[in-house]
Amino acid sequence: MLITVVIGIPALYVFVKLFDGPGESWAHIAEYLLPKYVKNSLYLALICAFQTVLFGVTSAWFSVRYEFYGRRILEWLLILPLAIPSYITAYAYAGIFDYGGSLNLLLGWFSLDVGRIDLMNINGLTLILSISLYPYVYVACRAFFLHRSQNLIDASQVLGKGEVQHFFKLILPMARPAIVGGVILVLMEVLNDYGAAKYYGVNTFTTGIFKSWFGYREPETAIYLAALLLVIIFALILIEQKQRGTRKFAINGGSERQLQRLKCSRLKQIWVTTLVALPVFLGFIAPVIQLVYWAVISYVKIDWIALLHVILQSLSIAALAAFCCVLVATSLLMAKEWNRLNWVNQISKIGVLGYAIPGAVIAVGVYIPGLYFDKWLIDFVGQTFSTKIGLLLTGTVMALIYAYIVRFLAVAFNPISASREKIQFGLVQASQSLGKGAFSTFIKVELPLLKPALLGAFILVFIDVMKELPLTLILKPFDVQTLAIEAYQFASDERIIEAAMPSLLIIATGVLPIIFLNRLVSKS
Amino acid sequence: MLLSVDHLYKSFNLGKVQAVYDISLQLEAGKAYAFLGESGSGKTTLARLIAGLECPDRGEIHLNDELISSDSYHLPAEKRAVGFVFQHYALFPHLTIAKNVEYGISGNPGKRERVDEMLRLVNLEGYGKRYPHEISGGQQQRVALARALAPDPKLILLDEPFSNLDNHLRQKLRTEVFTILQNTGVCSVFITHNSEDAMAISDEVLVLREGKLLQQATPTVLYNQPSSSYVARFFDTLVDLPQALLESFEYHGEKNKIYFLKNHHFRVDGSGDFRANASVVRTLCLGKDYLVEVKVGEYTFELSTPKPPESSEIYIGWRQQDLLIFDPENSR
Numbered sequence: 001m002l003i004t005v006v007i008g009i010p011a012l013y014v015f016v017k018l019f020d021g022p023g024e025s026w027a028h029i030a031e032y033l034l035p036k037y038v039k040n041s042l043y044l045a046l047i048c049a050f051q052t053v054l055f056g057v058t059s060a061w062f063s064v065r066y067e068f069y070g071r072r073i074l075e076w077l078l079i080l081p082l083a084i085p086s087y088i089t090a091y092a093y094a095g096i097f098d099y100g101g102s103l104n105l106l107l108g109w110f111s112l113d114v115g116r117i118d119l120m121n122i123n124g125l126t127l128i129l130s131i132s133l134y135p136y137v138y139v140a141c142r143a144f145f146l147h148r149s150q151n152l153i154d155a156s157q158v159l160g161k162g163e164v165q166h167f168f169k170l171i172l173p174m175a176r177p178a179i180v181g182g183v184i185l186v187l188m189e190v191l192n193d194y195g196a197a198k199y200y201g202v203n204t205f206t207t208g209i210f211k212s213w214f215g216y217r218e219p220e221t222a223i224y225l226a227a228l229l230l231v232i233i234f235a236l237i238l239i240e241q242k243q244r245g246t247r248k249f250a251i252n253g254g255s256e257r258q259l260q261r262l263k264c265s266r267l268k269q270i271w272v273t274t275l276v277a278l279p280v281f282l283g284f285i286a287p288v289i290q291l292v293y294w295a296v297i298s299y300v301k302i303d304w305i306a307l308l309h310v311i312l313q314s315l316s317i318a319a320l321a322a323f324c325c326v327l328v329a330t331s332l333l334m335a336k337e338w339n340r341l342n343w344v345n346q347i348s349k350i351g352v353l354g355y356a357i358p359g360a361v362i363a364v365g366v367y368i369p370g371l372y373f374d375k376w377l378i379d380f381v382g383q384t385f386s387t388k389i390g391l392l393l394t395g396t397v398m399a400l401i402y403a404y405i406v407r408f409l410a411v412a413f414n415p416i417s418a419s420r421e422k423i424q425f426g427l428v429q430a431s432q433s434l435g436k437g438a439f440s441t442f443i444k445v446e447l448p449l450l451k452p453a454l455l456g457a458f459i460l461v462f463i464d465v466m467k468e469l470p471l472t473l474i475l476k477p478f479d480v481q482t483l484a485i486e487a488y489q490f491a492s493d494e495r496i497i498e499a500a501m502p503s504l505l506i507i508a509t510g511v512l513p514i515i516f517l518n519r520l521v522s523k524s
Numbered sequence: 525m526l527l528s529v530d531h532l533y534k535s536f537n538l539g540k541v542q543a544v545y546d547i548s549l550q551l552e553a554g555k556a557y558a559f560l561g562e563s564g565s566g567k568t569t570l571a572r573l574i575a576g577l578e579c580p581d582r583g584e585i586h587l588n589d590e591l592i593s594s595d596s597y598h599l600p601a602e603k604r605a606v607g608f609v610f611q612h613y614a615l616f617p618h619l620t621i622a623k624n625v626e627y628g629i630s631g632n633p634g635k636r637e638r639v640d641e642m643l644r645l646v647n648l649e650g651y652g653k654r655y656p657h658e659i660s661g662g663q664q665q666r667v668a669l670a671r672a673l674a675p676d677p678k679l680i681l682l683d684e685p686f687s688n689l690d691n692h693l694r695q696k697l698r699t700e701v702f703t704i705l706q707n708t709g710v711c712s713v714f715i716t717h718n719s720e721d722a723m724a725i726s727d728e729v730l731v732l733r734e735g736k737l738l739q740q741a742t743p744t745v746l747y748n749q750p751s752s753s754y755v756a757r758f759f760d761t762l763v764d765l766p767q768a769l770l771e772s773f774e775y776h777g778e779k780n781k782i783y784f785l786k787n788h789h790f791r792v793d794g795s796g797d798f799r800a801n802a803s804v805v806r807t808l809c810l811g812k813d814y815l816v817e818v819k820v821g822e823y824t825f826e827l828s829t830p831k832p833p834e835s836s837e838i839y840i841g842w843r844q845q846d847l848l849i850f851d852p853e854n855s856r
Binding site for chain 2: 154157173176
């Protein structure tokens with residue numbers, strides 16, 4: 001209960017501020033910039049939604065429906081673009097398509113010249129975001145396709161429909177909830193993105209928040225923008241729930257047969273392989289090659305000791321945040337279980353909304369109430385104990401960790417809660433009938449069973465924190481540096497080549513756990 | 525002949541599981557058939573082979589004298605005009621009832637009329653705009669039937685059509701479905717593990733076991749002249765009659781035959797062609813019948829009778845014509 005309230009503060013604060021009125025430069029922003037923010041953000045969201053569906057749905061469908069060369073590897077390679085934060089993909093592509101960039105260099109060997117392909121605009125940005133975010137749609141659809149289709153495809157087939165008709169008349173409309181679920185995640189990420197939009201010079205809501213914060217030095221305006229963005233996001237969630245309405249897409253009862261893979265001719269297999277490999281190449285392989293190339297040429301410039309310092313800081317912050325997130329998520333879950341009151345359940349839902357709220361909004365929502373809290377605490381301690389203390393929350397690692405928990409709690413909560421639901425209630429009852437109380441049942445029975453889920457949740461939050469940029473940028477203490485910030489700063493200082501090494505390190509920390517998780521999943 | 529199947533084989537898991545083993549059969553137009561068998565008997569696989577949802581390893585299937593399946597040729601399911609009603613109905617959850625029924629109808633003109641006609645046929649007029657999850661299980665069943673009938677198939681296969689329904693609804697729907705199919709005149713095949721269902725809805729029953737076809741016959745023949753003890757056991761409890769027990773009844777059987785009697789063919793009033801002394805171990809009342817455990821010599825077995833025995837020492841008897849005699853290979 002307390003946790004939920006504490007988690008809810010930033011969002012609530014930002015929302016309340018909507019009625020408080022903005023700062024001085026609001027008039028200027030509203031007149032000149034806001035229409036652009038709205039237009040750009042919506043345009044980005046729309047085009048990205050379309051493109052990620054295109055990439056995600058086709059790759060998911062082909063990978064579950066057909067047998068083709070390299071399917072096993074490609075199946076999980078398709079997830080890997082998630083390991084690269086979109087701002088890093090953006091940097092890499094800027095390098096690939098620049099004057100004298102890798103593409104020109106490559107084509108130069110064949111005496112071809114395409115000149116400069118300008119990617120540094122809003123359309124380029126949609127492409128970058130789409131190739132780095134489509135795995136959300138892919139993962140959601142894949143799970144859906146795998147388990148829910150064969151019986152219905154059989155039915156469609158005996159009713160005289162062919163493969164193409166199955167897909168368009170049956171699979172696509174039925175997969176709508178899965179697709180929408182994936183797309184919503186994509187949209188959250190798109191609206192959350194700061195690094196890529198900033199680098200490509202596209203003004204969005206999130207860059208606007210930063211501009212009013214750091215540029216105009218007007219937190220009120222930043223908050224006002226954040227609140228507006230929040231409204232848009234909640235509208236989005238509402239629309240999604242509304243359009244789903246009362247229709248059920250789940251299939252009634254019965255044993256569902258797994259989808260059978262179709263075997264096809266060699267030529268067709270090559271086609272499918274190429275098609276499925278394309279997003280992997282664009283979203284992962286190409287940017288990684290570019291970064292490796294940069295890392296190699298900037299090798300001598302790297303200050304290894306400083307870098308090591310950043311790595312250690314980054315890893316420990318991420319580990320600490322992930323640990324706290326798992327802890328909070330688990331206690332929230334247990335509180336929900338032990339307390340049979342319905343309203344507690346309802347409240348716990350609010351606690352996990354954080355992921356929907358852009359990092360910049362949370363940062364603003366943490367920073368300003370934190371400041372008030374610190375002022376109050378300093379006065380209070382000063383009066384009662386006559387001692388002076390420094391700022392406790394603002395500009396400290398504590399605030400940063402708190403903000404991470406607010407933002408990533410859902411990432412930890414969902415897998416743990418899903419895994420908890422799979423534990424038979426009988427086990428808990430059996431333990432209770434053997435004389436164990438709720439707490440010792442939890443320690444002795446549930447915790448061991450939840451272990452893989454807890455580990456998975458830890459890893460997911462860990463990766464997310466490693467990648468996180470906008471929130472960290474606003475809240476980090478001066479003396480703290482993370483790999484993400486390092487990469488961002490090099491890139492903004494036009495020292496993009498030097499951004500390669502920290503970027504590669506972030507990617508590595510993302511890829512290794514994914515491989516590990518993949519092993520874990522395929523084993524069980 | 526509408527459908528003929530010749531020496532069909534199908535195995536799964538690289539030959540480890542023989543789902544269908546050397547099955548040959550013929551189905552006539554306009555008749556109703558039942559594939560009867562336990563789970564794993566191959567009845568569903570056989571149906572899926574006929575529908576074109578699986579390819580056979582060997583053998584051929586002809587529909588209207590046209591080859592539709594062999595080891596080298598496979599007419600895809602969507603071109604066969606064979607209807608299929610799936611066990612769990614497989615209604616498309618995102619489409620309305622009307623759209624579900626319309627799904628398989630090709631050609632635009634007359635589509636709507638055909639849908640209305642089908643919904644009328646299955647007594648679901650006015651339900652067209654609802655979604656599958658908004659109607660009951662029995663109604664879903666009829667929608668599945670309407671959908672399968674809508675493209676006007678030559679043959680319709682129904683996979684365990686009543687297994688999801690409770691007993692009362694099952695009997696009601698069984699009659700309904702049977703009437704609907706009779707009205708359309710389509711050749712129908714019910715796949716079921718329930719012998720009562722099979723008898724009630726078909727002109728001929730085909731009993732399958734471990735991928736093999738044991739017997740194809742009308743319900744009456746099947747019941748009275750089962751080709752093996754396995755077939756007989758689908759309908760009745762059999763009492764094994766070893767030679768020594770037969771001797772007690774003063775019946776002298778042949779050496780290489782195995783003898784059985786249905787448990788309700790014993791008479792406890794002392795009538796019958798062959799009789800023996802028996803002591804009653806116990807009597808259980810099962811409603812309209814009594815289950816009586818008796819001891820004849822050293823053999824103990826249970827028989828079923830409408831009237832309970834009057835004393836603890838009785839004569840039990842049976843008629844010659846009721847005795848079931850099989851070769852050993854038919855009495856596993």
